[in-house]
Amino acid sequence: MTGFYGEHSKVFVSVDCIVFGFDENKLKLLIGRRQMDPGRGEWSLYGGFVKEDESLVEAANRVLFTLTGLNNIYMKQVGAFGAIDRDPGERVITVAYCALINVKDYDQHLCEEHGVEWVNIDELPRLYSDHNEMVRKAVTLLRRRINTEPLSFNLLPELFTLTQLQHVYEAILGEEIDKRNFRKRIKTIDFIEKTDQIDKMTSKRGAYLYRFNKDTFASEPIFKL
């Protein structure tokens, strides 16, 4: 049982955002150069300290909003990281959150303003402190969940082609998928709806656009791709 508060010591708690995006058929991560000590100049995730009047999730959302200007973003806790000297300056315990955003929604100006950029997940540089470990854990989490939770749609625009969707899966799983088998399985999933709109961006022939139907999913929230 927890003892009396007075006897115990407090520590700094921060949140770090592992921001995934999808572009040019690659899974990307939003990272930047640290602009303060310790670790100034090193590649790093974007984070911030938790304030007295906000919960962990609120802090993560605030930090993500500051960075991207986006609200109502899919976020999932990756875990708490608490090695004693993980932060070279002070004792800081951090809670990592993984966010999935649609790169097109993201304002390039903010990118520059915060000095962050999109980097391919498989070309990640060495990051500050234990940030690489956080990313690894987040990717593992995505891989484990992508077949049973509707994660992929967060990385795509509202309307998307099946080829785009397949590329998301391939990027996250890190392996190629057979087109026919993929589409066969998609057809069995009710909440992926074909629209009558056609995208001509990526092909001359044009491809049907699909949509993730939240309500249909809510009524039958179990699937297996």
Add this chain to the structure above:
Amino acid sequence: MTGFYGEHSKVFVSVDCIVFGFDENKLKLLIGRRQMDPGRGEWSLYGGFVKEDESLVEAANRVLFTLTGLNNIYMKQVGAFGAIDRDPGERVITVAYCALINVKDYDQHLCEEHGVEWVNIDELPRLYSDHNEMVRKAVTLLRRRINTEPLSFNLLPELFTLTQLQHVYEAILGEEIDKRNFRKRIKTIDFIEKTDQIDKMTSKRGAYLYRFNKDTFASEPIFKL
């Protein structure tokens, strides 16, 4: 990027242990009555504050050791919980850890000394603060992982019968399993070794005892039950 420390506030950080055991073919949880305010007398997980000179995992291990006298126990982080007023007294962020122990290794005296007891997982009372949520999350985690990680052996003695092992799976998954299919799958798993010893505790005929071979598992750490 994290700012300068001075501007920010510190908070109390604690760890809570979700201690699972297996006995009488049921999954059990070790809980007790809080012996201090706030929440004195309510059912609760066992926890403690994180000290300045220990990491989160170390804190969790210390707390678990205090409670059980056991070291080198399987532990897994369940997640951080940080609602603003989750603790009615002070702002406390907690990190929950799930531990799997063999009930037989556990000293009944310590149980009484700390005022905790084993409760069936499906007869859990309402627990202090957000502890029920932590337990729910831990059970979900167990269910998701038990078929791909060697969790079950932590709940059993070193030597166990296949019937015991099956009961562990049934208790965690909350459903019955076909005996023949279960044993067929077990036979395909290299790191579950049959010994030539026979247990006569639970049946007149006697049942072969099996053992989890760590080294074999290490050489081929992927399986699917």
Add this chain to the structure above:
DNA sequence: CCAAAAGTGTTCCGTCTACACCCATGG
């Protein structure tokens, strides 16, 4: 001798996998 738990195979069905060609169109 009987109650109680251990142990053992086969068949069926559904699911996953591998695999190659035609279609539509813009340039």
Add this chain to the structure above:
DNA sequence: CCATGGGTGTAGACGGAACACTTTTGG
């Protein structure tokens, strides 16, 4: 007219699910 990406079906392998009876022995 051709290069590019979109779209489609089938057969065979494999894995999971259902299912019932014999064995052993302590009391």
